[in-house]
Amino acid sequence: MSYPNSQETINLIKELVSIPSPSGNTNEVITFVEKFLAEYNIETKRNRKGGLIATIPGNDDTNHRMLTAHVDTLGAIVKEVKPSGRLKLDLIGGFKYNSIEGEYCQIQTSSGKTYTGTILMHQTTVHVYKNAGTAERNQENMEVRIDEKVHTAAEVRKLGIEVGDFVSFDPRVQLLPNGYIKSRHLDDKASVGILLQLIKQITVEGIDLPYTTHFLISNNEEIGYGGNSNITPETVEYLAVDMGAMGDGQSTDEYTVSICVKDASGPYHYELRKNLVRLAEENQIGYKLDIYPYYGSDASAAIRSGHDIIHGLIGPGIDSSHAFERTHISSIENTTKLIYHYLQSKMLL
Template sequence: MTRLNIDTDYLADTLKALLAIPSPTGYTDTVVRYVSAELERLGLPVELTRRGAIRAIRRGHQDRGARALVSHLDTLGAQVKYLKENGRLSLVPIGNWSARFAEGARATLFSYSGAYRGTILPLKSSGHTFNDEIDTSPIGWDHVELRVDALAFGKPDLDRLGIEVGDILAIDPQPEFLDNGFIISRHLDNKAGVAVMLAALKAMTEAEVETPVDIHWLFTIAEEVGVGASSIITHDVASLVAVDNGTTAPGQNSSEFGVTFSMADQTGPFDYHLTKKLVELCQEHDIRYQKDVFRYYRSDSASAIEAGADVRTALITFGVDSSHGYERIHMHALRSLAELITAYASSPVEIPRDYEETAGVSGFTRQPTAEAEQTLTPDAENTDLPQT
């Protein structure tokens, strides 16, 4: 199959729409409804788990040995830790992100009685009051507070407003889409991955692409807190490709351009054969790529494996500068990922044994080893060497 054309205008518009929907972990119903409606518009029936993870299956020639693609809808956020006597709110983070990036953020607080706007501020935020202490105060979640934009000058006022411990806070994304292709925003992890998957599906639908096996389009709702794809993989899925952000930073090989393959994260190496296949598809379709290893990172694939899913896993990413902060990506990487997804979905099945959950050793994969490259000795000529 020739490389499909990706509608980058659709991709950008979808990303803008996703960023405009607050969806910190624990408050994802609205974004689930939006993505479900878009999947149905693109022709796929939608199934939701009880909590709201999405499964949409695009049928192929066979249902067994299905392939799955996964992104997560939830983002970082915060939660009310307690109500302070000064009328402000102590916070804890949802997900792992620095209070450095929380300082100065505009946010929406969701309470049972309604939504309130506010700003996350350092405890000592006024230079006119604290002079140099504004630059020497400690950094951390114990050293910031939410100033609610309402008449709240003490704890009784907060009680009157209906604000309670545990209320969830969504951080404004503040997106910018530049003419040179750069996109700057909070929460590109992983709303950009969701937009990529939808853009790939749109391209396949318009081109009427047929696939050898079913393709499961999965969207999870709690990846930022480690739950991810722990309960959405069905037994007919043989391989799972996670679409998420790469870590463009000093000492890393990720890039804001092309596809970045994660060869391993903190949970260990990704599947040798699936990753190799994806790399070869990039080579075949002239898609730029690079490889990286992530030390402090886990994705939906990790939660699936830890929950007991016996699937091959790979992680394909768009390079993000300043991940979990004010993130920056480039449209080139998003388009490249969408192109790879379409190529993978339509590619032939190379490990038919994976149609079955368990089988004998016949047809099981082989990995090249150093022994395979050595000159055979007379005693070794008839040995069963690994295939290359």
């Protein structure tokens, strides 16, 4: 028995986080995933929402599994081209303005041109603004300084920048020699990298799966509905692979796989959770059970949309979610191992 090469997984995650993909503008990263899977002759199809579904036939085609991870990220959209030649933003996803203050960004126009900029407080200059440190970090006070010679709205529009253009944040990814990976958008591209490596291994090594298994690379999770469709009637178990949330009172860490007991949507399926714990213990996989108080997943979206499924949620532990995120290679490894054994285990029928 062998697991996917963890360094290859980390390198793949680095590629994924480096592709801009705020919710609503994910074609480039979905195309990247599509091409990755095509190299191994994996059957894929896009749904109308733009997500990607890969299917591996199993020994039992009457009962299916589905696993999902989302490739869309937090981001922003141009709300207003200001008279000063700067941009007002509207946020995409659940995060705070203070987490993007000072961040480099890209503005992608509808024609496909890309410009760079920096997200700043209007009152940034301490030599001019007395309230530079105390002014509220909100939509009114924060703006994008475009890296072009523009001083009016007309000059900005001449570049092709307009209301509705997508803004993505510099991931600032770093792979450290002691095993840490720091980057924006590890939520949830770390999980996408894990699933892609597992799909590759299953195919290359000809591993038999007990059940036909679908892998949904969803592209609308950050706005709440990425995984609530394209679930086959035969699907019994539905496992979301998404980040484990860390903070005061949490047991999740950066070194184990987090198994979610409950989030803001309510408890996850008790028997599936116990089965995941059993698999972890039988295979000496480091894990933590946890509750995420302000969280929802593609699995909870699927339940809310009325699907009659057994749902669960696991993922690598990630520090400082929706801001400057970090995890460790050991968490990637433990998550990979648990999914590897889950895919080959008996289902709760």
